Amino acid sequence: MKSLAVKTFLTAEELEFRTMVRRFMKDELQPLVPQMEKDGRPPMSLFKRMGDLDLLGTYLPVEYGGSGGSLMTRAIVAEETARVNAGLDATIFVNIGLVAKHLAKYGTEAQKEKYLRPLITGEACASICLTEPTGGSDALSPRTTAKKVGGDWVIKGHKTFITNAPIAQFFLVFTRTSGENRRAHGGTCFIVDANTPGVSVGQPFDKLCLRSSPTSEIFFDDVRVPESQILGEAEMGFYIMLDGLDVERVFEGACNTGIAQACLDIAAPYANERKVFGKKIADYQMIQDKIARMAAGIEISRTMFYHLVRAAERGERMSNEASMLKLYSSEVAVMASREAVQILGGYGLMEEYQVARLYRDAKHHEIGAGTSEIMKLIIHKETMKQYDLA
Ligand SMILES: Cc1cc2nc3c(=O)[nH]c(=O)nc-3n(C[C@H](O)[C@H](O)[C@H](O)COP(=O)(O)OP(=O)(O)OC[C@H]3O[C@@H](n4cnc5c(N)ncnc54)[C@H](O)[C@@H]3O)c2cc1C
Structure with a gap:
């Protein structure tokens, strides 16, 4: 089933790309996740593989090994990566969503050749x-x-x-x-x-x-x-950092949507199968409430993040909206992961079922890349400006 947000915002080409990325994550990333979580790092061969498949530099310049595609392609990779492993998404978010983006925009030719190219090919990591x-x-x-x-x-x-x-x-x-x-x-x-x-x-x-x-x-x-x-x-360095913030928060929205979607993907089929007191738990209204709130939060987050990716592609300013997205989508991810654990009962607390990891990972996004309190300060300030009160 395709969400209306997907049908509304993605081109046929981006949809095809999304299918390819999703298949890669399921077939090649998913089997590596338990070991990566134990090792505390992804294998460098994974970056190289993603580089070879043109999954890293999707929106970066062709002259340095990128594909020159839409910003949306980066958001698609972020959402699909986070859906399988939010840790890997964080690492790639820094390499590609932040460092490579800044190098592409502000770097000299020599800097781009030396530092940008290996990030795109998956032969380097950066911070x-x-x-x-x-x-x-x-x-x-x-x-x-x-x-x-x-x-x-x-x-x-x-x-x-x-x-x-x-x-x-x-x-x-x-x-x-x-x-x-x-x-x-x-x-x-x-x-x-x-x-x-x-x-x-x-x-x-x-x-x-x-x-x-x-x-x-x-x-x-x-x-x-x-x-x-x-x-x-x-x-002028702080202007570089500030210049990237809006898009950084939009990518956060992509990641949060991926985490929340993964929770629903696990919890909905489980609720439909698990029988307690002779009935599947999906028949109980308290479980239906959880699934309905997860689904609603995911679709609203996804609609907003697609909408803001398109706005960023047009070069529009969006500090207020990007902060709203980060605040809201991180709350959705935290809520969805908490409810997924609850739906799975005791199994939800077992690492094997993945929702325990999602529950831990979701919390990061209320803190990293600007805390929820800082998002609220920005939204409040921008809101008061609309009333000439700031
Ligand atoms: C896993 C992880 C990865 C990270 N990766 C990076 C990275 O790659 N590079 C990097 O530079 N940083 C990174 N960070 C840092 C991250 O961006 C910061 O943790 C975050 O910005 C908050 O800063 P702090 O932890 O110092 O909290 P503080 O700034 O000390 O804030 C503490 C608390 O006070 C609240 N607070 C602060 N000011 C106000 C206010 N004015 N009004 C109300 N409440 C307020 C905050 O919201 C928070 O709840 C990472 C953090 C984590 C946990």
């Missing part, structure tokens, strides 16, 4: 380093600094909760180079190779969620890099 131990929500107030010494820059600081850090070959590092905290001007973004002297990566965190996606701290102890490692212009 985006913003959050620090002193806080992630106040993203424009990093304590990590970079100072010009001779012709080079020297970076000093400490980042935490960095997705892919233990497996990345390079990092995009946001530093304060001048100006005051909370000001967008005065930040500089550097491309730092993981093997640069002075860089050290902590042990992977043992975390509740996204266990197949490694996360750790990174320390920058007087790390010297040449001017050519600046992404974009010096002092």
